[in-house]
Amino acid sequence: MSDARPRVLVIGCGNLLRSDDGVGPVMIRRLLDRGLPPGVEVADGGTAGMDVAFRMRGAAHVILVDACASGGEPGSIYELPAHEAETPPLEAAGNLHSFRWDHAITFARWLLKDEFPQTVTAFLIEAATTAPGMELSRPVTEAMDRLVDLLLDRWTRGGTGAADGVAVGDPSAGRGPEVTADPGESRRRGGEPGVASASRSPVAAGDAS
Amino acid sequence: MGVTMELKAESLGRVEGELDVKCRIDDGIVTEAWTEGTMFRGFEIILKGKDPQAGLIVTPRICGICGGSHLTKASYALDVAWRTEVPPNAHLIRAIAQASETLQSIPRWFYALFGIDLVNKKYARSPLYDEAVRRWAPFVGTCYEPGVTLSNKPVEIYAIFGGQWPHSSFMVPGGVMCAPTLSDVTRSRAILQYWTSEWLEKYWLGCPIDRYLEIRSWNDMLEWMDENDSQRNSDLAFFIRYCRDTGLDAYGQGCGTYLSCGTYMDKDHYQRPDIATRAESVICKSGVYDGESFHPYEQENVREDHTFSFYRGEGMLHPFDGVTDPIDPRDGARQGKYTFSKAPRYMLDGKATPMEVGPYARQVIAGSPGGLPHQDNDPFTYDMHRTIGPSVMSRVIGRMHEAPKYVRRMQQWLDALDLHDRFYVKPTEHAEGRGWGATEASRGALQDWIRIEDGRIANYQVVTPTAWTIGPRDGSGTMGPMEQAICGAPIEDPEDPVELGHVVRSFDSCLVCTVHAYDAKTDRELARFRVGGGC
Numbered sequence: 139m140s141d142a143r144p145r146v147l148v149i150g151c152g153n154l155l156r157s158d159d160g161v162g163p164v165m166i167r168r169l170l171d172r173g174l175p176p177g178v179e180v181a182d183g184g185t186a187g188m189d190v191a192f193r194m195r196g197a198a199h200v201i202l203v204d205a206c207a208s209g210g211e212p213g214s215i216y217e218l219p220a221h222e223a224e225t226p227p228l229e230a231a232g233n234l235h236s237f238r239w240d241h242a243i244t245f246a247r248w249l250l251k252d253e254f255p256q257t258v259t260a261f262l263i264e265a266a267t268t269a270p271g272m273e274l275s276r277p278v279t280e281a282m283d284r285l286v287d288l289l290l291d292r293w294t295r296g297g298t299g300a301a302d303g304v305a306v307g308d309p310s311a312g313r314g315p316e317v318t319a320d321p322g323e324s325r326r327r328g329g330e331p332g333v334a335s336a337s338r339s340p341v342a343a344g345d346a347s
Numbered sequence: 348m349g350v351t352m353e354l355k356a357e358s359l360g361r362v363e364g365e366l367d368v369k370c371r372i373d374d375g376i377v378t379e380a381w382t383e384g385t386m387f388r389g390f391e392i393i394l395k396g397k398d399p400q401a402g403l404i405v406t407p408r409i410c411g412i413c414g415g416s417h418l419t420k421a422s423y424a425l426d427v428a429w430r431t432e433v434p435p436n437a438h439l440i441r442a443i444a445q446a447s448e449t450l451q452s453i454p455r456w457f458y459a460l461f462g463i464d465l466v467n468k469k470y471a472r473s474p475l476y477d478e479a480v481r482r483w484a485p486f487v488g489t490c491y492e493p494g495v496t497l498s499n500k501p502v503e504i505y506a507i508f509g510g511q512w513p514h515s516s517f518m519v520p521g522g523v524m525c526a527p528t529l530s531d532v533t534r535s536r537a538i539l540q541y542w543t544s545e546w547l548e549k550y551w552l553g554c555p556i557d558r559y560l561e562i563r564s565w566n567d568m569l570e571w572m573d574e575n576d577s578q579r580n581s582d583l584a585f586f587i588r589y590c591r592d593t594g595l596d597a598y599g600q601g602c603g604t605y606l607s608c609g610t611y612m613d614k615d616h617y618q619r620p621d622i623a624t625r626a627e628s629v630i631c632k633s634g635v636y637d638g639e640s641f642h643p644y645e646q647e648n649v650r651e652d653h654t655f656s657f658y659r660g661e662g663m664l665h666p667f668d669g670v671t672d673p674i675d676p677r678d679g680a681r682q683g684k685y686t687f688s689k690a691p692r693y694m695l696d697g698k699a700t701p702m703e704v705g706p707y708a709r710q711v712i713a714g715s716p717g718g719l720p721h722q723d724n725d726p727f728t729y730d731m732h733r734t735i736g737p738s739v740m741s742r743v744i745g746r747m748h749e750a751p752k753y754v755r756r757m758q759q760w761l762d763a764l765d766l767h768d769r770f771y772v773k774p775t776e777h778a779e780g781r782g783w784g785a786t787e788a789s790r791g792a793l794q795d796w797i798r799i800e801d802g803r804i805a806n807y808q809v810v811t812p813t814a815w816t817i818g819p820r821d822g823s824g825t826m827g828p829m830e831q832a833i834c835g836a837p838i839e840d841p842e843d844p845v846e847l848g849h850v851v852r853s854f855d856s857c858l859v860c861t862v863h864a865y866d867a868k869t870d871r872e873l874a875r876f877r878v879g880g881g882c
Contacts, residue, residue: 154408155390163514184514185411188455192499248486249496270389272405 145177146298147197147255148289151204151239153185158212158265158278162203165282172286175293183239190239191246199298200258201289202239205265205278212266213277215285217301220258259300261285352841366817366856368847372838377847380826380833382817384688387657391671394807399425399776399799403516406795406809414513415448415505416788417809419610424784424795425520426620431774435614437522439760440508440770442611442630443535445786446753446760448512450501452789452855453750454494454546458483461743461852462491465589467845475589482582490550490582500542504535504757522771532761539761543754553581556751563726565734568744583747590740594837599739599850601832606693606702606815607709608644608794609633610787611756613721614763622646622783630756631723631787634712635702637695641715646783646794648694651810652821656689661822663692663699666796666808667781690818690827691810703828704791704815705854707737707745723752742853778802788812790855813856829854 148169150162166180174180179197183190194200202223206216224243239260247254263282266275274282289299352372371379390409394401402421407414419441426433462483470476482490502512508525509515517524543556552559554577562568572584590596609629612620616628626633626643633644651669654661657679659672673687692699702708707728714729728745735741778801785794791812798806818827826834829851836846 155388155393155405182511182514184408184414186414186513187411188459189411189499189502189513270387270393272393 145197146179146199146201146293147194148178148180148201148203148299149183149190149193149239150180151183151185151187151190151202154272155270156268157271157273158263158275159205159268160272161205161263161265161274161278161282164274165203165286168282168286169289172290175290178293178299187238187242188245190242191249194242194246194255194258195250195253197255198257199300200255201299202243202258202260203285204239204260204262205268206262207265207268208262210264211277212264212275213281214264215281216260216262216264218260218262219300220260223260223262257298257300259298366851368833368851370833370847372841375837375839377834377836377838380830381685382688382819382827382829382833384686384817385676387673387687389671389673390809391669391807394804397804399428399797399802399804400520401804402795402797402807403519407514407516409809409811410788411513412452413448413788413790413793415445415509415515416786416793418516418518419445420784420786420793420795422518422520422784423612423620423786424782424797426774426782427622427784428780428782428797428799429520429774429777430780431521431620432618432772433522433612433620434618434769434772436764436768436770437518438612438614438617439764440523440525440527441518443757443760444505444509444518445788446611446757447501447504447539449789450542450750450753450757451498453747454551455498456789456855457743457747458488458491458494459485460855461849462488464845464848464852467843469839469843469845470593473589473592475585475592478585479589482585493546493550494582497542497546500538503538507531507535519771521774522769525770527764527766527770529766532764532766536758536761539754539757543751547750547754551582551747552751553577553579553584556754559751560755564730565727568727568731583744586743587740590738590743595849596735596738596740598836598846599742599832599853600737600835601703601742602701602826602828603638603737604693604695604700604702605636605708605711606644606704606792607631607633607635607712607787608646608785608792609709609712610785614760616721625785627719630721631709632712632715632718633785634715635693635695636708636711636715637700641712642695646785646796649794649810650692650694650699651808651814652690652692652699652818654690654822655684655686655819657684657687658689663822666794666810667798667806669796669806669808671808686817686819688814688818690821691815692821699821699823699825701818701821701825701828701831702815703832704812705742705746706749706789706791707742708791709787710745710748723756725752739849739853746855776802791815816854816856829856 148166150166152159152162154160154163163182163184166182169180181193220243223240225240243258263278266277292299367383367385369381369383370377390405394405402424403418406417406421409417463485466480466484482488485491505512508527509517548555562571571578572587573579578584609626609632611630612628613630635642635644650663650665652663657674657676659674664670693702710728711732713723713725718724728748731741731744780799782797783794792815793812794810796808797804815828817829820826832850833847836850838844838846
């Protein structure tokens with residue numbers, strides 16, 4: 139309800155009760171502890187997907203932080219511009235409890251119209267485990283600290299936090315390792331739900347008499 | 348010659364791995380159903396051995412859309428365990444916050460979740476179909492848009508008092524951590540009024556809430572629908588006509604037994620929270636309806652049965668003694684178990700009985716006789732129940748009926764705040780104690796049972812409305828409420844069993860507030876976005 143538009147809003151998403159999935163909300167607290175530069179605000183998006191869209195209203199630049207389960211090396215950090223990350227919300231709109239920030243981006247374009255932020259960037263940290271628990275794994279904790287350093291560094295140099303327009307000084311940025319994981323397999327890794335591939339209720343019907 | 352088939356509708360929330368429903372269909376009608384909650388949530392295990400106040404942090408994270416309700420009952424559980432004093436202002440703020448959360452859920456659920464199926468192609472032959480599409484088509488419907496875009500308004504009020512919504516921890520044993528000013532109260536009133544006039548009255552009711560609240564019976568409702576063009580064209584009146592045309596008033600009945608644990612403490616009645624005086628202190632009444640008569644609700648009659656759930660052994664326990672000992676689902680399946688949800692039951696005359704919870708249930712209970720003057724005594728839903736019976740349609744009407752009622756209550760609670768009085772009384776943190784904290788979340792009875800020993804949590808059990816609803820069969824083989832509600836549903840097209848969606852979503856159960864890690868892309872797809880070289 140603040141009248142001042144924050145220039146940059148960081149929203150940490152994920153479930154604090156599922157180990158590394160909580161890295162977004164934990165990082166919000168870490169940023170507060172480190173001290174925010176002027177013009178930067180943070181918000182704990184938790185698991186309230188649709189509200190992430192409402193929360194974006196009024197911010198010029200939005201940074202989303204979440205865990206990911208892509209099958210990559212735990213602790214890897216990915217930076218995606220919004221149009222690369224978003225998922226049309228109708229695919230998951232059937233249940234608000236599963237509405238995630240990637241649906242929220244598409245939803246926010248519809249919701250906020252002219253007030254949609256100039257940029258939305260997602261930072262994803264590859265999770266080692268999303269088992270029930272409140273501790274972050276070591277690689278994810280380290281990745282979170284690296285990401286905090288990176289963002290603070292970019293902000294100090296006048297950037298929005300996103301890579302665009304600001305040199306990061308990391309030659310390997312944007313170049314990933316060769317990975318041979320089977321996408322379908324990695325999506326189901328550890329028995330955790332693959333959410334985004336959702337389609338309308340598949341039905342297996344067999345008949346007898 | 349009858350035709351029997353088995354159908355498994357997975358992902359009824361349209362996501363992978365949350366609620367699967369398996370059913371047996373005879374001649375196009377569901378005759379048996381199994382609800383399978385496919386994920387283990389483990390928060391009871393996380394809480395064991397932790398500081399007693401951990402429940403205030405952990406349980407609101409169980410759900411991204413009813414965190415305020417979790418916080419409310421976790422606070423009251425500690426209030427009871429520590430025998431705190433809770434000042435009137437704190438009861439009021441807790442009630443305002445939680446009601447605002449329920450209000451935001453009402454249109455969001457109706458349009459963005461339930462209503463999507465109303466424009467299913469199955470109904471294209473209805474003469475009302477074009478109008479339904481015009482109103483409710485996702486994103487473009489004339490009522491969908493204001494209903495959803497304004498849905499965050501009520502929780503702006505929550506954020507005024509709680510700092511943020513939903514993951515706030517501003518309710519604590521002994522009260523609330525806030526010091527509202529007159530301008531906070533004024534702003535809250537304005538936001539509530541704006542939402543009421545711009546969505547609730549303008550689109551849903553087509554009339555002032557005062558007129559709507561005169562409805563005391565199903566007959567009154569029918570008269571109200573035809574009173575004038577504005578009411579006739581309201582979303583509510585059109586919804587009722589549409590349901591009667593498409594048959595949504597004819598199935599989805601459920602178990603026919605209802606439970607409300609009550610909520611919203613009257614500010615002058617619960618200064619010393621305990622188990623014994625809670626029922627007389629609530630505004631939204633507690634109670635149990637067995638299909639014929641009403642009974643008081645007593646927490647000691649709650650059991651959780653895990654005979655068909657992926658936990659070790661079988662049988663029933665009271666939540667104070669509850670055990671969460673998960674087993675591998677594959678081992679469970681060999682023992683005939685089929686879900687991670689336990690089966691909550693209520694002991695009624697010595698018999699473990701499944702109970703429907705949720706807005707419809709609590710509005711049936713609101714019609715119970717003998718309420719106290721400060722309580723919500725409202726005969727409408729009980730009369731509708733007796734007149735036309737339960738169905739998908741009735742369940743939705745019961746839920747939507749709460750919106751104007753809670754607006755009226757919230758206005759009263761905001762007026763009743765005494766900004767010069769206390770909001771918090773520091774409690775004594777006893778090293779031993781037992782607490783029960785309860786509330787009615789948007790989707791039904793939500794309760795915590797906590798045992799504190801040596802200053803630590805010895806046991807913590809959360810029984811959610813979703814568990815009541817989607818819980819499986821119990822030791823006697825009796826199906827859970829949603830399983831029963833699905834039975835009788837006519838399935839027109841097994842390739843697109845929209846009827847199952849209507850029934851399941853009419854309960855608005857919550858399952859997938861579990862892992863929200865982004866997995867829409869694989870590592871290979873993400874590789875070019877990688878930051879830094881190593882890890």
